[in-house]
Amino acid sequence: MATTSVGASDVPNPRKNDGNSRNSNNTDTAANGGPDERPVVFSVRHLWKVFGPKADRIPDDADAAGLSAQELREKTGCTAAVRDVSFDVHKGEVFVVMGLSGSGKSTLVRCLTRLIEPTSGKLEMDGEDVRAMDRGALRELRRRRAAMVFQHFGLLPHRSVVDNVAYGLEIQGMGKAKRREKAAEMVDKVGLAGLEKRRPGQLSGGQQQRVGLARALAVDPEVLLFDEPFSALDPLIRRDMQEEVVRLHREEGRTMVFITHDLAEALRVGDRIALMRDGRIVQLGTPEEIVGSPADDYVRDFVRDVPREQVLTVRRAMRPAEDGEDGDGPALAPDTLISDAIETVARTGGPVRVVDGTRCLGIVDHACLLNVVARLQGPQHDEHGEVAA
Numbered sequence: 001m002a003t004t005s006v007g008a009s010d011v012p013n014p015r016k017n018d019g020n021s022r023n024s025n026n027t028d029t030a031a032n033g034g035p036d037e038r039p040v041v042f043s044v045r046h047l048w049k050v051f052g053p054k055a056d057r058i059p060d061d062a063d064a065a066g067l068s069a070q071e072l073r074e075k076t077g078c079t080a081a082v083r084d085v086s087f088d089v090h091k092g093e094v095f096v097v098m099g100l101s102g103s104g105k106s107t108l109v110r111c112l113t114r115l116i117e118p119t120s121g122k123l124e125m126d127g128e129d130v131r132a133m134d135r136g137a138l139r140e141l142r143r144r145r146a147a148m149v150f151q152h153f154g155l156l157p158h159r160s161v162v163d164n165v166a167y168g169l170e171i172q173g174m175g176k177a178k179r180r181e182k183a184a185e186m187v188d189k190v191g192l193a194g195l196e197k198r199r200p201g202q203l204s205g206g207q208q209q210r211v212g213l214a215r216a217l218a219v220d221p222e223v224l225l226f227d228e229p230f231s232a233l234d235p236l237i238r239r240d241m242q243e244e245v246v247r248l249h250r251e252e253g254r255t256m257v258f259i260t261h262d263l264a265e266a267l268r269v270g271d272r273i274a275l276m277r278d279g280r281i282v283q284l285g286t287p288e289e290i291v292g293s294p295a296d297d298y299v300r301d302f303v304r305d306v307p308r309e310q311v312l313t314v315r316r317a318m319r320p321a322e323d324g325e326d327g328d329g330p331a332l333a334p335d336t337l338i339s340d341a342i343e344t345v346a347r348t349g350g351p352v353r354v355v356d357g358t359r360c361l362g363i364v365d366h367a368c369l370l371n372v373v374a375r376l377q378g379p380q381h382d383e384h385g386e387v388a389a
């Protein structure tokens with residue numbers, strides 16, 4: 001069985017210096033308080049997937065809805081792998097589905113392209129009703145619009161790297177010269193230039209996964225769906241691949257849905273994380289929201305060992321400015337990680353302003369930064385991490 005793992009020193013954030021706020025562009029309600037205005041790619045409402053006899057009766061059965069997974073199994077013989085799940089995936093975000101083994105991650109993501117047929121609920125891609133699509137439209141959806149990258153790379157052993165990458169284009173009917181050219185471009189993009197002619201058996205696990213990634217990218221899908229893509233890789237290569245995903249995302253802004261049971265991985269790659277338990281989403285939020293404001297004891301326990309200073313930003317640490325403090329002196333942007341702010345405050349030796357443009361949002365000093373790291377009660381923040389006046 002898979003376990004959740006968070007190494008205490010294991011969550012450095014590869015995008016912390018990318019100039020993008022981790023939480024200004026990634027929630028239904030953005031950090032500035034406004035809604036996420038980007039178009040919705042996947043819209044999921046009240047989705048259920050029930051396995052077992054008379055499965056379609058379960059979603060409407062008020063009694064069944066109140067039962068735990070085990071009670072439901074005992075009483076009805078059914079497993080509700082996905083239970084009344086609703087969320088939107090916005091264009092350009094990395095949406096992570098996380099949870100322990102058996103929580104419903106794979107079932108949920110397979111439902112998005114109907115690799116698994118949902119039992120009930122509403123499912124749209126770019127406003128189109130996915131549940132109403134016929135075979136042809138579904139094939140198109142899976143081949144061109146939402147490409148899946150699996151843990152087991154599914155490479156063709158007798159084909160070269162470049163021909164494996166070109167495979168999806170071949171299925172689409174693209175001519176040989178053109179698809180090879182495109183495939184070579186993708187091989188280059190994922191850092192495998194020079195290895196085009198090798199066979200999969202002559203590559204390391206990490207390199208094989210890069211071929212899988214290049215193959216998915218070659219068809220230029222609107223969304224990439226990753227099903228635990230890196231869980232078979234050793235930790236260093238895994239880290240490399242996570243950074244690769246973040247780099248590709250940053251450079252291309254491609255929408256990604258990423259399944260993992262590893263919290264450190266979720267925090268590293270995710271713009272938002274849906275944390276699942278027994279088929280339900282128990283919390284959906286940015287890494288900072290999940291770590292800084294866990295929805296319940298289950299989530300709190302889940303994130304207990306996360307090094308908070310590497311996930312939370314100064315928004316969560318700052319206190320209101322006192323008279324005279326909001327003038328000159330050193331300043332930090334509101335999305336600065338606590339770990340970086342500690343360095344600045346230690347260097348300057350005094351309070352530092354948190355500034356959004358010309359507006360002073362608050363102050364961080366030794367005490368409030370320590371409070372966050374030590375989990376002590378500091379200033380009150382609303383659910384978006386804004387300090388209360």
Ligand SMILES: Nc1ncnc2c1ncn2[C@@H]1O[C@H](COP(=O)(O)OP(=O)(O)OP(=O)(O)O)[C@@H](O)[C@H]1O
Binds near residue numbers: 079099102
């Ligand atoms: N075809 C099936 N028939 C019956 N039950 C199923 C079927 N597929 C999945 N399940 C059950 O649905 C639940 C969710 O399974 P799912 O594979 O979606 O979980 P997961 O979170 O992806 O797990 P893992 O991390 O181990 O892959 C589990 O209890 C599983 O046993």
